[in-house]
Amino acid sequence: MNGRAPKIEIRGLTKAFGPKRVLNGLDLEVGVGESLVVIGGSGSGKSVTLKCVLGLIHPDGGSIKVDGEEVVGRRGAERERVLRKFGMLFQGAALFDSLRVWENVAFGLIQGRGAERAQAKDVALHKLGAVGLGPEVGELWPAELSGGMQKRVALARAIATEPEIIFFDEPTTGLDPIMADVINQLVRKCVNDLGATALSITHDMASARKIGDRIAMIYEGRIIWSGRVDEIDRSANDYVDQFIHGRAEGPIKMPIRPL
Amino acid sequence: MITAVLQPIGRAFLSGLATIGRLTLFTLTALLHCLKPPYYWRLIGRQMVDIGYYSLPVVGMTAIFTGMVLALQSSTGFARFSAESAIPNVVVISITRELGPVLAGLMVAGRIGAAMAAEIGTMRVTEQIDALTTLSTNPLNYLVAPRLIAGITMLPFLVVVGDCIGVFGGYLVSIYKLGFNPATYIRNTMDFVQTLDVVSGLAKAAVFGFLVTLMGCYHGYHSRGGAQGVGAATTNAVVSASILILIFDYVLTELFFSK
Numbered sequence: 318m319n320g321r322a323p324k325i326e327i328r329g330l331t332k333a334f335g336p337k338r339v340l341n342g343l344d345l346e347v348g349v350g351e352s353l354v355v356i357g358g359s360g361s362g363k364s365v366t367l368k369c370v371l372g373l374i375h376p377d378g379g380s381i382k383v384d385g386e387e388v389v390g391r392r393g394a395e396r397e398r399v400l401r402k403f404g405m406l407f408q409g410a411a412l413f414d415s416l417r418v419w420e421n422v423a424f425g426l427i428q429g430r431g432a433e434r435a436q437a438k439d440v441a442l443h444k445l446g447a448v449g450l451g452p453e454v455g456e457l458w459p460a461e462l463s464g465g466m467q468k469r470v471a472l473a474r475a476i477a478t479e480p481e482i483i484f485f486d487e488p489t490t491g492l493d494p495i496m497a498d499v500i501n502q503l504v505r506k507c508v509n510d511l512g513a514t515a516l517s518i519t520h521d522m523a524s525a526r527k528i529g530d531r532i533a534m535i536y537e538g539r540i541i542w543s544g545r546v547d548e549i550d551r552s553a554n555d556y557v558d559q560f561i562h563g564r565a566e567g568p569i570k571m572p573i574r575p576l
Numbered sequence: 577m578i579t580a581v582l583q584p585i586g587r588a589f590l591s592g593l594a595t596i597g598r599l600t601l602f603t604l605t606a607l608l609h610c611l612k613p614p615y616y617w618r619l620i621g622r623q624m625v626d627i628g629y630y631s632l633p634v635v636g637m638t639a640i641f642t643g644m645v646l647a648l649q650s651s652t653g654f655a656r657f658s659a660e661s662a663i664p665n666v667v668v669i670s671i672t673r674e675l676g677p678v679l680a681g682l683m684v685a686g687r688i689g690a691a692m693a694a695e696i697g698t699m700r701v702t703e704q705i706d707a708l709t710t711l712s713t714n715p716l717n718y719l720v721a722p723r724l725i726a727g728i729t730m731l732p733f734l735v736v737v738g739d740c741i742g743v744f745g746g747y748l749v750s751i752y753k754l755g756f757n758p759a760t761y762i763r764n765t766m767d768f769v770q771t772l773d774v775v776s777g778l779a780k781a782a783v784f785g786f787l788v789t790l791m792g793c794y795h796g797y798h799s800r801g802g803a804q805g806v807g808a809a810t811t812n813a814v815v816s817a818s819i820l821i822l823i824f825d826y827v828l829t830e831l832f833f834s835k
Contacts (some may be wrong), residue, residue: 373709411707412704413707415695428712480790
């Protein structure tokens with residue numbers, strides 16, 4: 318953190334699905350222009366946290382402030398105004414099957430900002446170029462792309478409106494190591510070029526080290542450690558140590574029954 | 577013992593109430609979004625073509641054979657009372673008041689309702705609906721409203737065409753199999769049919785169009801859990817739309833014709 322007011326400030330966030338408490342009073346801050354990576358196991362509440370900030374899931378309690386403005390409970394036009402600050406790369410890319418690649422990338426410009434189609438197409442092709450895809454890809458359908466290309470198109474879509482805040486949900490999941498590194502570099506480049514604030518969630522440590530300025534670890538719905546990327550190897554936290562080294566033994570127990 | 581029996585009944589009752597509440601809220605919100613800008617004319621047009629134009633063959637086939645069977649059955653039944661001259665009247669009344677709208681509604685429920693539930697359900701489970709929200713686009717405006725508008729406007733169009741083809745089916749059997757005089761058949765048909773017969777059929781069609789698209793959208797929008805959830809949503813959309821069509825057919829018939 319750089320002393321300025323945080324771009325995103327989460328305090329005491331709680332969320333339960335039936336009897337299962339997913340978020341347990343989560344506190345998190347992301348500074349202006351900072352790239353924060355949240356790591357944690359499956360089901361630890363990473364995606365739910367992102368979706369609460371975006372208003373896709375309504376939290377049971379707690380506060381979420383974006384630029385100092387409370388966003389929990391915002392609806393309609395007020396919520397849309399806040400959402401204009403965000404771009405999001407979804408884990409499965411979430412490209413619209415019924416639209417061509419360039420229309421996917423230009424979607425936020427045409428539907429969200431009311432841009433002309435021709436003008437939006439130019440921007441979309443430029444953004445596709447920025448993620449290493451030629452203009453010919455723009456005319457393809459999402460189903461015709463490989464997993465890595467879909468992720469790149471989703472990245473181009475996330476940055477097309479040049480948002481102030483970008484969320485990356487598992488940006489490298491399901492990709493081979495080389496493509497994963499390409500995506501990591503692109504994520505880093507996009508964040509740097511736009512000067513955007515980034516919040517990423519992943520359990521890929523190579524990705525976390527590459528794209529983050531700071532890392533926070535979530536466990537059982539709470540942040541149990543946070544610090545600079547270079548501090549994570551000497552965190553003195555058993556949970557973090559077990560996670561970053563991928564050990565089965567340690568304080569984090571998996572409920573496995575004997576064969 | 578008593579608790580064990582009553583518990584599942586109570587749970588099912590509460591779950592039924594929750595579903596009714598959810599459906600009512602969805603219906604009201606969706607209707608509100610039909611009236612609220614932005615209007616996606618391109619999507620409305622695409623849905624109108626899909627529902628209106630591409631359903632013509634199936635509705636036409638159903639109508640012509642229904643008209644033919646109606647004439648044939650009426651002939652065998654009325655022959656006992658020497659009342660064959662009433663065949664044109666029975667065909668036109670049955671088709672315009674009942675069979676035209678009901679059969680068109682059921683055919684469209686199978687063709688369009690299922691497709692809508694599958695498409696929107698797939699969008700839900702692949703996070704495409706969440707992506708719409710993050711791109712400052714209201715999913716109800718973008719996905720649901722165009723389908724409802726197209727359903728309400730296109731079903732009456734289909735029924736007008738279906739009525740004409742159905743009456744023509746009765747005409748074919750009456751002229752070429754039962755030996756009616758063509759001019760007499762047409763005159764009897766035109767003399768007997770009243771404006772209310774046609775208007776009530778068209779009003780029913782508009783309601784059925786709304787029900788079919790509403791069920792397709794509702795079940796798709798609330799589908800969960802991957803391919804199995806989408807499959808269940810598709811089945812539920814067709815079954816619930818079909819049942820609602822038959823229920824509302826009775827209600828509307830009471831409204832129009834009971835004295």
